[in-house]
Each structure stands twice: as structure tokens, then as C-alpha cells.
Amino acid sequence: MPLLSPEDWSAIRLTLELAGITTVLLLVLCTPIAWWLAHTPSRWRGPVGAVVALPLVLPPTVIGFYLLVLMGPSGPVGRLTESLGWGRLPFTFWGLVVGSIVYSLPFAVQPLQRAFESMGRRPLEVAAALGAGPLDRFFTVALPLARPGFITAAVLSFAHTVGEFGVVLMLGGNIPGKTRVVSVQIYDHVEAMEYAQAHWLAGGMVAFAFVVLMALHWLQPKGRLQ
Numbered sequence: 357m358p359l360l361s362p363e364d365w366s367a368i369r370l371t372l373e374l375a376g377i378t379t380v381l382l383l384v385l386c387t388p389i390a391w392w393l394a395h396t397p398s399r400w401r402g403p404v405g406a407v408v409a410l411p412l413v414l415p416p417t418v419i420g421f422y423l424l425v426l427m428g429p430s431g432p433v434g435r436l437t438e439s440l441g442w443g444r445l446p447f448t449f450w451g452l453v454v455g456s457i458v459y460s461l462p463f464a465v466q467p468l469q470r471a472f473e474s475m476g477r478r479p480l481e482v483a484a485a486l487g488a489g490p491l492d493r494f495f496t497v498a499l500p501l502a503r504p505g506f507i508t509a510a511v512l513s514f515a516h517t518v519g520e521f522g523v524v525l526m527l528g529g530n531i532p533g534k535t536r537v538v539s540v541q542i543y544d545h546v547e548a549m550e551y552a553q554a555h556w557l558a559g560g561m562v563a564f565a566f567v568v569l570m571a572l573h574w575l576q577p578k579g580r581l582q
Contacts, residue, residue, distance in 0.1 A: 359556050366533050367541035367557075374449070374524075374537060375517040378456040382464040382513045383506065385457070390468035391498075408465045416459065420526025423455050427527075447529050452537070455527040456517045463512040471505020472498065507575050515568040519561065 360368075393405055411419060426433045427445040434444055445451035479501060483493045499506075521539040528535030530544065538557055545554035 359553075361553065363532060363536075364541060364553065364557060367536050367538045370449075370533070370535075371518055371537040371539075374452055374456060375514045377453055378460060378517045379464075379510055379514045381453070382457055382460060383510060386461065386464040386468055386509070390465045391472055391494075393465070393469045394472035409462050411459050412462050416520070416522025417526055419459055420455060420523040423458060423523070424526055427451060427454065446527055447531060447535060449528075449534055452524050452528045452535055455523045456520060459520060459523045460513045460516045463516045464509040467505045467508040467512065468502065469505075471502035471508075474505075475501040504575070508572060511568055511572055511575075515565065518564065 389404075389408065393401060393408075424446055425431050427437070428434045429438070429444060434446075437443065437445055445454060475498065479497050480493050483497045488496065519539065520537070521543070524535065524537055525540055525543075528537075528540075530536050530540055536544075538561065542554050542557045542561075545551070545557065
């Protein structure tokens with residue numbers, strides 16, 4: 357019997373696809389949020405930051421449940437997607453993407469926010485004095501200086517999405533080739549008492565997590581997260 361079955365490889369492929377798409381979308385969506393949180397004097401900074409950080413303290417099943425309600429046939433998001441002809445998102449791959457974005461939000465926003473805060477205002481003020489416009493300052497000064505934060509955000513977002521279980525199980529169920537990711541596949545193996553197959557997948561996850569943490573250590577100049 358092969359170490360990994362076709363179902364295992366399908367779950368691995370789906371997990372990597374989900375993590376890749378989620379990471380790209382998170383970097384695009386979270387950059388303006390992190391920039392705003394790093395520079396705004398608004399009194400809404402605290403509440404918005406708390407909402408962003410909620411997935412760090414809420415059980416994944418709670419997040420998955422409320423997303424399921426919002427995206428279901430009676431929820432506002434569900435009604436919107438159906439009116440646009442997109443159908444229902446729960447128990448689809450794109451439903452998993454939405455859930456993964458919400459669940460991994462702080463892992464993208466917080467490293468970017470810290471990176472933007474750590475650069476200070478001086479480089480932007482110098483660029484402005486030299487005649488650079490707001491967009492020019494952002495793309496040619498802020499983004500290059502925040503590069504370590506982007507690397508950290510990308511690595512953490514990807515790794516966190518790979519390791520999801522509660523949210524993806526609540527939103528996607530357990531549909532082979534569509535929503536069954538590695539964490540759910542491990543759960544299936546354990547339920548069926550297929551411990552050998554579970555060991556190979558779980559051991560791979562442990563090795564992956566170790567490599568991610570070491571990569572973050574090597575990529576940061578002082579061996580600490582941005």
C-alpha cells in the first residue's frame with residue numbers, strides 16, 4: 357500500500373491551492389488596512405484593531421458558524437451572492453477561501469502594521485520634500501521598507517491556512533476533491549483507525565510547521581518577527 361493514497365494527494369493539492377490563493381488575497385486586502393491602522397489618529401483605530409484580532413481568541417467553530425449563517429441562503433452574504441448569480445458559497449472551494457481570509461486576517465494585518473509603524477514618518481517626509489506624491493511615496497518608499505513585514509505576513513498566512521481545521525470543516529464539510537483539505541483528511545484517517553496514513557500526513561504537517569518557523573528566523577535580520 358502506498359504511503360499516501362490518491363485521496364491524500366488530492367487533499368494536499370487542495371490545501372496548497374487554498375493557502376496560495378488566500379495568501380495573495382490577504383496581502384492585497386490587508387495592506388491598506390494595516391497602513392490605516394499604523395497611521396490613523398482616528399478613535400476607531402482601537403475597535404478596528406480589535407475586530408482584526410478577533411480570530412486570535414475566538415474558537416474556529418464560532419467563526420465558522422457565523423460565516424455559515426452569513427453565507428447561507430438566509431444570510432445577507434448568501435442572498436447577495438445568489439442575486440449576483442454566484443450561487444451559495446458554503447461547501448464550495450471559494451467558501452473555504454472566504455473563511456480562510458477571515459480566520460487568517462490577523463496573521464497578515466499585524467506583521468504589516470508593525471512594519472509600517474517601525475519605519476517611522478521620516479522617510480516619507482523626506483520623499484515628500486523631494487516632490488514625491490502620496491502614491492509614489494507609498495510604492496517607492498513605504499513598500500520596500502516594509503518588505504520584512506510582507507515576508508512575515510505571507511509566510512504566516514500561508515502556514516496558518518494550511519493548518520486550519522475548525523473553520524474549513526464548518527464551512528466546507530468533507531467533500532473529496534472540493535473541500536477536503538489535509539487537516540480534515542487526517543481527521544478522517546483517525547476516525548477510520550488508519551493511524552499509519554494519519555502519521556504520514558500529520559508528520560508532514562509537523563515538518564512543514566518547523567520549516568516555516570525556521571524560515572521566519574532566517575529571513576528576519578535579528579531573528580525576530582516584524
